[in-house]
Amino acid sequence: MTEWDDNSGPGAHLGLCFPDESAYAATVETLVADEVGSRITAEDPTLWGPEAEEEAAKRLDWVSLPRSSRSLLTEIADLRADLVARGLTRVVLCGMGGSSLAPEVICAAAGVPLEVLDSSNPDTVRDATSGDLTCTVVVVSSKSGGTVETDSQKRAFEAAFKDAGIDPTERIIVVTDPGSPFDKGATVDGYRVFRADPDVGGRYSALTAFGLVPSGLAGADIEALMDQAEALLPALALDSNDNPGLRLGGLLGLAATQRVDKLVLANAGAEFAGLGDWIEQLVAESTGKHGHGLLPVVVGSVDAPNFTPSTADSILVSYGPDSPFDDVRPASGFGAAVDAPLGAQIQLWEFATAVAGRVIGINPFDQPDVESAKQAAREMLDGPDKVPAPRFVDGSFSVHAGDWLPSTVTTAREAIETLLGTIVPASGYLAVHAYLDRHRDADLADVRRSLATRTTRPVTFGWGPRFLHSTGQYHKGGPATGVYLQITTEPVEDLEVPGREFTFQEFFGSQSVGDAQVLAAKGRPVLRIHLAEPAAVTELGRLLR
Template identity: 55%
Template sequence: MSSLSLQASGSAREAVDTHVPRLVTEKFASKLFDQDPTLWGPAAEEEAAVRLGWTEAATVSRPLVPEIMELRDDFAREGVTRFVLAGMGGSSLAPEVITRSAGVELFVLDSTDPEMVSKALTDLEHTALVVSSKSGSTVETDSARRVFLEAFEKAGIDAPSRIVVVTDPGSPMDTASREAGYRKTFNADPNVGGRFSALTAFGLVPSGLAGVDIAALLDHAEEAAEMLREDDENNMGLQLGAALGGTDPLRDKIVLVNQGAPFVGFADWAEQLIAESTGKSGTGVLPVVVDGSAPELTSDASDVLVVSLVDEDAMDLTAEQGVRVAGSLSGLMLAFEVAIAVSGRLLGIDPYNQPDVESAKAATRELLAASPEPSPAAATDGAIEIRGDEALLGGATTVRDALASLLSRLPEDGYVSVQAYFDRLGWPQLESVRDELARRTGRPVTFGWGPRFLHSTGQYHKGGPAQGVYLQITAATGTDVDIPGIPFTFGELIGAQADGDAAVLAEHDRPVLRLRLTDRAAGVAQLLEVAPAL
């Protein structure tokens, strides 16, 4: 399936009918694919001038295919068949959806939770590590590289022969990896931002090594590009962009749901693309990833727009209120990237910068340097410590009362953000808290696994409209892992990341309730019992 199609109804249809003819007249699509940096105004021009390489990624990336296939074959002959990807944001989310949708195994290590790190450090005899980072300075990725380097050496494995690097040419990581003699260093196009990098080396190298037919992936993307560059009112990228950023009044909560499309995790990839690209300067649209039974799907709220991913055959059905899209995986990726370029134009923002991502990183660095003692809990209820300022807690001493107090701060047009700094592989049941809070509030609820959401919706939570209330969940662990050459452990790192982000949210006057589980199993069970009873 390589075609692209979209159905829109209601306010989304009105937005398409209003904005697309003008975009066609202005030749927005062809200018975008010609990499015209003036499309988003003078303030965005400098950034856009070095961020539009994604429009030709499918063609530019083609020479990578034989290199990746040759390396995969070499590894197979050596008995290396398991691949771990250390990356964050676009460096991890794109390969995750590509491999999961193709049914091939790739361990995506985009966490600093010690329990998840421990799971990655298994079966080393058959494992190679792919380290993906534009610069190499991302703390999560560098920490993973360090711990694998040591683990390979301790297992008697030639560590450099098992490490593959994807980075920008001339980056500090590019130089260091070549000097270290790592197995292979792939360079990506430096004129592509991380969240637009799905069809560059960042998406292709780990996916191809894991077993995906990346040549077919690029074929479908090139076919889609031919359609998406046309100044035509049937251009699906223009239509989707108008629906996402052009409704009036703006439906700024975009509920993303897979309702039959043959993909796994596409909405998680789109979540980062939308949130980090649009959530800034007090504006933007918030992606809300849900499953097919979510309360948001039947919401009649005027600020909610449902975008459904469907199988191509389902496009013949009568469209419900909202938007339906269908197409190939790589075609839809490219279409969503075009749509974000369009919505940025309509919202009046630069879709290529992320001014608030660095703030949480800086706060984390400061906390790690200072090694502060944890702040005392305001109260302890069972296996859960409760933290928050007095104005928020209002004297609450139970988890139920603290949650009720947080939700009482939810504005009429607001949303709830659940942020779980946890091993997402070991505790998937924690996500059920999301649906319970959505039922309780009647409002959209996002769920993010920390720290990966910091490279995704984290930008929107701090730079977008001040509409959210935030529930942060952290946990003690009996399993910690040292980071070689660094004076802190993974447990200390993830704790500092949670503390740092909470501090930055508080600085932006966002209400934050912090729950720390002193025992993971007991604390999760307690939360799952409390949430439905709110």
Template identity: 50%
Template sequence: MDMSVTFGDEAVAAEASEAVRRLAEEGVPQALSNGDPTLWGPEAESEARMRLGWLDLPTTSRELLPEITKLVERARAENLEHVVLAGMGGSSLAPEVICATADVPLTVLDTTDPGQVRRALADRLDRTILVVSSKSGSTIETDSHRRVYEKAFRDAGIDPADRIVVVTDPGSPLEQLAIESGYPVILADPNVGGRYSALTAFGLVPSALAGAEVIRLLDDAAEVRPRLAEGSEANPGLTLGAALGTAALAGRDKLVLEDGLSPINGLPDWIEQLVAESTGKQGKGILPVVGADPTEAEDEIVAGIDTEADVQVDGPLGAQFLVWEYATAIAGRLLGINPFDQPNVAESKENTARILRESGDGPLPTGTPALVDGPVEVYGELPAHVKDLSGVLTHLLEQIPDRGYLAILAFLDREAAFDVPVPPEASFEEITDIWAAHDPASLQGLLAIRTDRPVTFGWGPRYLHSTGQYHKGGPQNGVFLQLTGAVEEDLEVPGKPYTLGRLQLAQALGDLDAQRGRGRPALRLHLTDRKAGVRYLLDAAREV
């Protein structure tokens, strides 16, 4: 399939065409194709110099294939059919898309929810191979997963060295630990940032172990790569980047991503991190909106993956990865920001560490609920007239400013809804309805139809490695609704003074502190009974 960018909106097409012409006159396409680190200004140059390796991955990543093939053959020979990926953000989002598109099973752990981790542990531990994937080598969630699995393997009489594979950057603490522990290590290109790493070892290793044909990704990316030097609309990355950048500068900075007709499964989730974390800084940015219908608001632009839209992006997955990365770099230049740093991501991490440190063995600083309605506690400032949960949700919607948005951020088990029993005779539609009635993500749709502003949804702590940068560094027009829940059965993190449940709540409180410190409207709803709380919350949303 050929890679192309076409337009269903004449105004967007005209603005993009003019930007393409101007960028070509400035020599930008050729310079970016050649890896010129000066394109984003002197302040960004040192960072860009270390972050442009993604341009060459269609060629350089082929060097990994023999090593990856050996890993896959060993796993098959030992009947290790359950592939678990412990990774966050750039280490997990691309493999999730690759495997979903290839229709091969991959269990992704990008959570600190003890229930979700317990479910993975209970699934074929004797046939599990764990990929521990972290660029920095110090990601707290991934380190926790590794510790939990090491203990589980040992308790089952399994040598962790026979079951754990590490993907990390050269010289990271994780590389050293892997060497000491006897774990196989595949090193990623250190000149590629996490969110640009889809075609590095971070994307390829877990996907290949799960059964995806990763060489095809590289072949498709290699086919489109020469076109990224062209200074015309034949360059899909240039055309897409020009469209996104000029639209945002004209005020259309909400990017609704649709893929309903696409053979690629879940690409908007990957694009969300790439675009939000790359552009959301210095009070600027493009906000991706995933899982919601367009509203035709004046600040909205719709991008379709093989789907008719304002901007339609057609092509195979490997090429899509490379073209969207190139486009994001172009949009960053147009917006006048550095698309390779993430200056606000560390804030919530530091808040979490502080909360854990200061609370010691005592309770976390959750505060006192402003309102309790059934199985839901409400934390935050509320006006006196708000007396119930539907009133809380109405109040939040009313606080969304012009050109603003509502972000729902759920520190819960994202797979719990699928545990709900369904009648054996139920149709697919009936099963889907049952799951939706127990899924916190259904809140996005229920609230989206009650406002003309965008409503986004993110699972915590996953979103901290994705849209978290935009929420803190981008335009300060967000309203935040955080969901947490009581933990019935916690899970120890071996060698650490906290459990997964305690870490999860500390992460939620840390990010909430970051938003409130910016003066943004932010409420936390705590479900004292998770299953009942979700149903109660969704019922309240229907009454808004």
């Protein structure tokens, strides 16, 4: 273990540790010699190799967003003032992945209310659309408008507004890419449209209209956020060992190449506790492909299992002013403490993720395996008879599994124990996918801690379908070391999708079953436990704990 390398730069305070000082120094020195800092700042698409060049050429505008997005600030402020004057103080955001994760973090950090609808669960959608519509404005965010979840949510709110005698065009604001089908259709229909920079990928879009419009309308100080990000730009442009983006990205990339591929994220006193969820999507979707990558494991606090204690294949990263590393040492030797305001954190992590992609040898701007789950969901909707029958039923639980589960297993408890027993001790992980109502069933997320203690391995917890736009890429494209526990349920009541031939529950179910089929086809062990009713989640929680 080296001495703690503690460096304070403008806008960010970064401390790193690493098991081999010479290997880390060589990694950073190579990045400096290759002028990676200045070349990323200049938006050089050749940095990630010939195969990535075409994609990178249209995905690098995030580098200058702290300056280029400032033109939006006055427009957003004027619209917020108008909305508040009209008594429209409830802001709902319909969006998935990069369209929702950053605004959720930004607003939570600012202490302003923003309701995020990022689910197809009919109970969740019904709760959102049945709120007080007299004071509601809805932001619908989608780069193309083709995301079925977001389109369905928009349709539900349009119907709810019309039923309440309210013109939807007065209450729905669209954020999309210029010239997209969504842009053209929304403009013709009379909606207010904000057009984002099209040369920024979804997961790098926190400082575009996708992150700024809902956050600003909710009341967050987005100008201060931009100032924080811009203050870090000169340091990130340096071809120097002092560049925090090269140092953090070099550490992440080096660790991944040494099979230290779990990125355990914990809040250490930061006001933006949800930052880990945003980093999770950025890192997992950017690096998890072609059998490589880093799996973010969001644990909440530094005293949580997987951070304390940690495993030998994990990098420990804390964000916030209270560095835990005086008391905690990573089992792998790889660790980082990042103390910076939220805007600087966003800019630093985007830069470091791009750097890590170069070190690992992958394109950090594509997501080749995300479409497979979407296609599987569409096929399920086209053929409801394709819904698989359970292996067995145990009370309130219908248990679905592949041939990896022995035929002698006849209870949900035994099935769970068998799944946990398939985790490879040195490199495996468990991913829990909860296709439930993340507000009503929020307490279930605590099983992550229990399962991590029980298995002594990294455990992630994701709400479906939002994780499909995040860690879903890593599950299918990253190292084949995961096992998967999928939890689905019947709703309290289904809900029609206006103008569609399927209901919200039919689509929700197709997403879960489709993703399970894709994972199984790739040889991943998947256990799906389907609850006969939402109340059964309490019983399942007891089994998992």
